[in-house]
Each structure stands twice: as structure tokens, then as C-alpha cells.
Amino acid sequence: MQNFCSPNLVTCNIMLKAYLLHGMFEEAKDLFHKMSENGNYIGRKSDYRVQVIPDIYTFNIMLDACIAEERWDDFENIYRRLLHNGYHFNAKRHLRMILDASRAGKGELLETTWNHLARADRTAPSPLIKERFLMKLENDDYAAALACVTSHPVVDLQAFSTMAWLNLFNKSAHRFRKDALFRLINEVSVLVSRTELQNPIVHNLISACKEFCRTQMTLAEIKQIEAVSTVQTELALKS
Numbered sequence: 001m002q003n004f005c006s007p008n009l010v011t012c013n014i015m016l017k018a019y020l021l022h023g024m025f026e027e028a029k030d031l032f033h034k035m036s037e038n039g040n041y042i043g044r045k046s047d048y049r050v051q052v053i054p055d056i057y058t059f060n061i062m063l064d065a066c067i068a069e070e071r072w073d074d075f076e077n078i079y080r081r082l083l084h085n086g087y088h089f090n091a092k093r094h095l096r097m098i099l100d101a102s103r104a105g106k107g108e109l110l111e112t113t114w115n116h117l118a119r120a121d122r123t124a125p126s127p128l129i130k131e132r133f134l135m136k137l138e139n140d141d142y143a144a145a146l147a148c149v150t151s152h153p154v155v156d157l158q159a160f161s162t163m164a165w166l167n168l169f170n171k172s173a174h175r176f177r178k179d180a181l182f183r184l185i186n187e188v189s190v191l192v193s194r195t196e197l198q199n200p201i202v203h204n205l206i207s208a209c210k211e212f213c214r215t216q217m218t219l220a221e222i223k224q225i226e227a228v229s230t231v232q233t234e235l236a237l238k239s
Helices: 009-021 025-041 045-049 056-069 072-084 091-103 107-119 126-138 142-150 162-175 180-195 200-216 219-238
Strands: none
Touching (some): 009 025, 072 107, 126 142, 126 162, 142 180
16 A cells, blocks of 8 residues: 555555455455554554554444355454443444344453443443343343343333234243243242332233243143242342
């Protein structure tokens, strides 16, 4: 580039796009890393005239490429750099990326985004809340799963209707153990007994849990789980 013009952000972004258009991911990644390293040499305003550093467009170019190539480790590194450089999670631009990365084994990026939004006092999009809820359910962390909807403000109540929850359970049943929803109901029972929780979303959640169990489990399975759950609830209330 130096043979034709002084390095500048517009030209670098064009080169990134050209590399990626021709299947040269590694070359694009190398250029991106060189641009990122230039940030180490910024000490005063005048340095911006000679050092080219990534802007939000640069980051988005590379994030798109990582998703397309399923380069999840690279995606994680670049997304963390984006946040570290002071740019923000944009739901329209980044939500689908984070959900895809989470389901590809990068669940920690969802946690990073969750904490980023909390620090900025921003409300998480409903798909992000639901995905984090499922992650906690997968890990048998029922208190944390419930906290996803009780400790975080929700503006789209329709997205958390009884039917919406039921659709989520039916679509994601392979992700949690068979008795998970019974255990979640127990967690709510304990919480309500201690705090007198009044939350329409939790009410919808429990209604969906009960309906899912009624339609997806045999009576014998329900009775067996109920017996164990009753004992666990009593122990939790005494603790």
C-alpha cells in the first residue's frame, strides 16, 4: 500500500473487503491485527495522522467474515477487542452473531455481552435473555436461570408469554434434562415463599413449564419427579 498512497482507514477497510472477497481470510486477519497493534502507538492526537487503527466498520467486516468462515476463536478475539476499544454491542448488528457463537461453544461471549449491557444500564434483547436462560438450564443452575428473567428489566412482554415460553421449550427440549422444568418450578416456589415474588413473566414461565411437563411426560415420570422435588423444596425452605 505504501508504494501507492499513505496508509489510511478507508483504504485499509477496502483492502480487508478485497481480501475476504477473494477467500484470503488469513491475509485479512493479518492486516486487521496490524491495524489493532497501531493503537499501542497512539499517545497524542497527532499520532492519528500516521497510525491507522480499526473503526467500528473494520470490526464488523472481520466479525462478519469470522461468522461466515465459522472461525469462532477469531470471532471471540475480535469481538472482545471491539468492546475493549470502547465500541458497544449493537443488537441489530451483533445479536445473531453472539447467539450463533454461543451455540457453537462460545457461551462466555454471551456472558460478556450480558455484563457489558448491565454495566451500561441497557436492557438485553429478549433472544439474548432466553439463550442465557437455556444455558443456565443446561448447566442445572436453576437459580441463575430464573434470575435471567427476575433481575433483568424486560420491555417486550409478548416475547415472554406462556405460549412463547412453551414454544421455546418444545424447540429446545434436547438442551435440558427431563426433570429440569420441575426443578425450575421448585426454585420459583422457594423464591416466592421468601420474597412474595409478583412477576407476570415468571407466572407465564411456570404455566409453560407445567403445560410442557403435562404433554411431554408420562404420569409415572411426573409422580416420580414430584416425590423427589417435594423433598428438595422442603429442605430448601428450611435452609
